Amino acid sequence: MDCPDARAPDAFVARSEKATLAGRRRLPAAQRERQIVEAAAQFFAEHGLAGQTRELAREIGITHSAIFRYFPTKEALLDRVYDHVYVQRWNPAWDGLVQDRSQTLEARILRFYREYAEKIFDYVWVRIFVFSGLKGYDIAPRYLAIIRDRVIHPICAEMRADLNLPPPETVPLTERETEAAWALHGKVFYLAIRKFVYGWPIPDDLSQVIADDVGAFLRGAAPIFVDSVRDASPS
Incomplete structure (x- = not known):
């Protein structure tokens, strides 16, 4: 990409x-x-x-x-402007993509972030998002709520399913789990920050970079999910 x-x-x-x-x-x-x-x-x-x-x-x-x-x-x-730059760029096909178990979890997450990066790696998208956070406008919080509900929580739920752990309906998601998913999201978004805010170079082709990030998340987060679910489960 x-x-x-x-x-x-x-x-x-x-x-x-x-x-x-x-x-x-x-x-x-x-x-x-x-x-x-x-x-x-x-x-x-x-x-x-x-x-x-x-x-x-x-x-x-x-x-x-x-x-x-x-x-x-x-x-x-x-x-x-929020509707034009953020809401209209959200692809409805992304809803349910992470939950499509006809593919491996890695393939689902990787596909989402590759497509997502193509939409958000944009001068206007990134800079307005950053400016809104700095000036206290509600653009960033509103959009982050969408990411939490449509990306972070689904990734966590599917990670649990992949590890044969209890679903969130049985054991609510823990802070450690959601923070692990936010870390993946933030790592992808940081590349856009580096380019459009800092003016610092990033790889021309992000496909492998994103694949590495997703692979590192799946390997590194697995023990976090196992431990946190065990600690949060009723005795």
């Missing part, structure tokens, strides 16, 4: 110039709204979530009041 190129600030300038030209034409309401959301996502990724909507309007080439005809508050605009 090749890692997509980062969108550099030069790309944002080019996009802004195109948006400015579009802003001089009368556009249908839905098209204008989408233009604002797409430009806002790029703008906040570059300038941070503290960026001013007045400057955003200048970048797009529309009046400041035009933004608020579509979005009554900056928070409403950020909510649409």
Whole structure:
């Protein structure tokens, strides 16, 4: 899997110039709204979530009041950016992928993270996520709740099944188990942080890197799951 190129600030300038030209034409309401959301996502990724909507309007080439005809508050605009950048990139096919026992657990987890990395290794996605955490916006917590429910907990439940351990319905998941799964998730995401936040190189082909991470998780986490379930089980 090749890692997509980062969108550099030069790309944002080019996009802004195109948006400015579009802003001089009368556009249908839905098209204008989408233009604002797409430009806002790029703008906040570059300038941070503290960026001013007045400057955003200048970048797009529309009046400041035009933004608020579509979005009554900056928070409403950020909510649409969240939907555009995060919710719409979630592939519905991922729901249930980890639980598909027609494949080995390693194959399931590996497939998810390879496909997931293709979606999130993106300049806008990563930088808005980081900025939202730093500034206390709820974008990161909302998205992490999705990851917890759709990725972390399913991986833990399937890990237990693979090890012939009691299911979470019998013995609730322990903190050690979930932290082991978060560590795998964080390791994959750190590659994106390194590229789009630190500007530090990462491998061009991430397939083997992710395979190594998943293999290390499965080997290293097994004793953690066994021990923690034993300690949490009723005597």
